[in-house]
Amino acid sequence: MNKKQSLLNNLFSLLKGERIKLFVGLILAIICSALSFVPYLAIYKIIYEYSQSGFNFSFIIYWAIISIASVILKSLLLSIASLCTHLSAFNTMHKLRIKVIRYMSKLNLGFFNDNSQGEIKTALFDDIGRLENFIGHNLIELAQSFVVPIILFVILLIIQPIMAICILIPAVLGIFIPMKIMKGYPELTTEFANTISSVNTSVNEMVSGMQVLKMYHLSAKHFKKYTNSLSLYTTCLKKMAHKSCAPIAVTVVILDSAILFTLPVGGFLYINEMLSLGNYLLFILLSMCFFSAFFNLINIRMGIMELKSGLTHVQKILNLEPISEGTIVLPKKESYSVSFDNVSFSYSDTSVLKDVNLNIPAGSFTAFVGASGAGKTTAAQLIGRYFDVNQGEIKINDVNIKDLTTNSLMDTTAFVFQDIFIMDDTIFENIAMGSNADSSKVIEAAKGAMIHDFIMSLPKGYKTRLGDSEGIKLSGGQKQRIAIARAILKDSPIVIFDEATSFSDIENEHKIQLALANLLKGKTTIMIAHRLHTIVNADNIVVFNEGKIAQQGTHDDLVNSNGIYSTMWNAYIHSSEKEAV
Numbered sequence: 001m002n003k004k005q006s007l008l009n010n011l012f013s014l015l016k017g018e019r020i021k022l023f024v025g026l027i028l029a030i031i032c033s034a035l036s037f038v039p040y041l042a043i044y045k046i047i048y049e050y051s052q053s054g055f056n057f058s059f060i061i062y063w064a065i066i067s068i069a070s071v072i073l074k075s076l077l078l079s080i081a082s083l084c085t086h087l088s089a090f091n092t093m094h095k096l097r098i099k100v101i102r103y104m105s106k107l108n109l110g111f112f113n114d115n116s117q118g119e120i121k122t123a124l125f126d127d128i129g130r131l132e133n134f135i136g137h138n139l140i141e142l143a144q145s146f147v148v149p150i151i152l153f154v155i156l157l158i159i160q161p162i163m164a165i166c167i168l169i170p171a172v173l174g175i176f177i178p179m180k181i182m183k184g185y186p187e188l189t190t191e192f193a194n195t196i197s198s199v200n201t202s203v204n205e206m207v208s209g210m211q212v213l214k215m216y217h218l219s220a221k222h223f224k225k226y227t228n229s230l231s232l233y234t235t236c237l238k239k240m241a242h243k244s245c246a247p248i249a250v251t252v253v254i255l256d257s258a259i260l261f262t263l264p265v266g267g268f269l270y271i272n273e274m275l276s277l278g279n280y281l282l283f284i285l286l287s288m289c290f291f292s293a294f295f296n297l298i299n300i301r302m303g304i305m306e307l308k309s310g311l312t313h314v315q316k317i318l319n320l321e322p323i324s325e326g327t328i329v330l331p332k333k334e335s336y337s338v339s340f341d342n343v344s345f346s347y348s349d350t351s352v353l354k355d356v357n358l359n360i361p362a363g364s365f366t367a368f369v370g371a372s373g374a375g376k377t378t379a380a381q382l383i384g385r386y387f388d389v390n391q392g393e394i395k396i397n398d399v400n401i402k403d404l405t406t407n408s409l410m411d412t413t414a415f416v417f418q419d420i421f422i423m424d425d426t427i428f429e430n431i432a433m434g435s436n437a438d439s440s441k442v443i444e445a446a447k448g449a450m451i452h453d454f455i456m457s458l459p460k461g462y463k464t465r466l467g468d469s470e471g472i473k474l475s476g477g478q479k480q481r482i483a484i485a486r487a488i489l490k491d492s493p494i495v496i497f498d499e500a501t502s503f504s505d506i507e508n509e510h511k512i513q514l515a516l517a518n519l520l521k522g523k524t525t526i527m528i529a530h531r532l533h534t535i536v537n538a539d540n541i542v543v544f545n546e547g548k549i550a551q552q553g554t555h556d557d558l559v560n561s562n563g564i565y566s567t568m569w570n571a572y573i574h575s576s577e578k579e580a581v
């Protein structure tokens with residue numbers, strides 16, 4: 001998508017497939033507006049007939065039936081028009097949501113670290129959801145608000161030009177004065193969209209952290225972020241109500257009293273024989289329709305402002321630079337080398353990795369260790385292009401990862417993190433993750449991750465549902481083993497574990513280590529670990545310190561040299577002994 005392309009342009013291109021439905025909807029809406037004149041016409045006819053030839057009951061019945069029929073037909077057509085525009089709205093919202101989700105998949109994975117779930121949810125559902133009001137309701141009102149006054153104005157112009165021009169005065173005042181008073185409303189709608197986003201973010205945070213919050217006796221009232229964002233939201237709503245109050249009142253006053261303006265003008269023209277009594281009557285009735293058509297304009301304008309500011313969040317996502325994709329596809333191989341050449345990286349202003357040089361030979365087992373915040377996870381994530389390096393190059397098999405296709409990079413690397421994503425689905429699908437793997441492969445992977453016996457102990461085995469809604473809950477260690485089974489099944493030549501066995505008990509951790517040692521044979525493995533006993537057999541242990549590589553070597557080499565690792569190891573042994581006592 002073109003970065004400069006505005007969302008409104010995108011909207012028009014999304015609406016392309018909906019043109020017929022929209023056209024039918026708008027035409028029907030205009031016919032409905034024409035039908036709304038019929039009762040006025042009936043009143044005119046009855047009064048005029050009465051003034052000319054006295055009371056005529058059958059004439060009244062005739063026009064009453066026509067009026068009722070027009071009202072019924074109008075309701076029917078309006079329902080069909082509304083159905084058409086709503087179907088268009090739902091299809092457009094669906095297309096835009098798919099478009100944004102597809103686009104998000106082109107962004108680097110770090111986007112999902114940086115953007116809270118609440119913000120993404122607001123953009124996808126609340127902001128795009130505003131299209132329903134705009135396409136479903138506002139477009140109909142817009143068509144009626146423009147077409148009806150134009151038709152009426154032409155009719156009035158034909159009957160009596162002076163009178164027609166006179167009725168323009170209150171209409172113009174009724175539109176422009178409120179618009180002037182509404183100054184500042186667009187800023188409020190932007191503020192409103194932002195406050196909804198921050199309420200969603202804080203609600204998400206609060207719900208996911210409810211257990212911790214309760215433990216610290218923090219109720220919703222005490223969760224400052226939530227109460228603050230909620231107060232901002234409520235304040236903004238109040239400000240919007242205040243701001244919209246005056247323009248709505250002014251519109252109502254001007255348009256409602258407009259008839260008081262046309263009435264004496266018409267009277268003057270009638271006295272001076274420039275207007276017949278019948279036409280005077282018709283004028284009064286038609287000008288009532290004319291003015292009422294403008295009432296919706298103020299609502300439409302507010303709706304458009306809210307839509308525009310809401311869609312800026314969506315536009316912000318669509319404006320992000322997608323990850324540049326290379327063209328090289330790595331051939332299928334058991335293992336690949338990975339190298340960091342002078343790599344530096346910062347998260348906005350925070351420099352995290354500085355001039356890192358590292359060679360990870362194909363098929364080797366490398367461990368990243370170091371103090372918390374030293375940059376281990378960041379270094380590992382850069383291999384999967386969660387973010388792009390600011391300086392230097394990361395290569396897989398001597399190919400810069402930026403030159404690989406995204407699919408090739410994703411096929412080549414598998415990540416197992418501490419924080420594991422579990423889908424609301426069966427255990428089988430949670431391991432297969434959308435692949436076409438058959439059950440024997442899934443079972444083999446589960447056995448490798450030491451989770452098969454647990455799965456078989458469940459009444460529904462691999463068909464057991466996991467997840468928050470109706471599924472069973474897994475322990476941290478069980479989740480980690482599901483994630484390890486996924487990685488085993490993915491069979492990527494480079495596997496990166498970030499504290500992937502930290503939730504397992506010692507016995508299971510040992511079993512997993514043994515199983516992994518077998519399964520990862522030949523693969524290039526990178527393991528980030530704080531529990532140092534899990535990586536003593538690594539071919540190379542890389543010690544990170546403040547974003548730099550401070551040391552590297554085998555466990556024995558590092559323990560025997562006086563450095564950060566030996567200090568870490570001694571502290572680790574000491575704390576393990578203490579725990580054992």
Ligand SMILES: Nc1ncnc2c1ncn2[C@@H]1O[C@H](COP(=O)(O)OP(=O)(O)OP(=O)(O)O)[C@@H](O)[C@H]1O
Pocket residue numbers: 113114347350352370371372373374375376377378379544
């Ligand atoms: N998405 C992010 N945005 C901004 N700063 C970040 C982000 N992720 C990490 N950092 C910062 O980068 C630094 C390195 O973090 P990183 O997670 O790579 O360290 P680590 O060595 O893996 O730590 P740990 O062992 O605690 O997981 C830290 O100071 C952290 O605050």
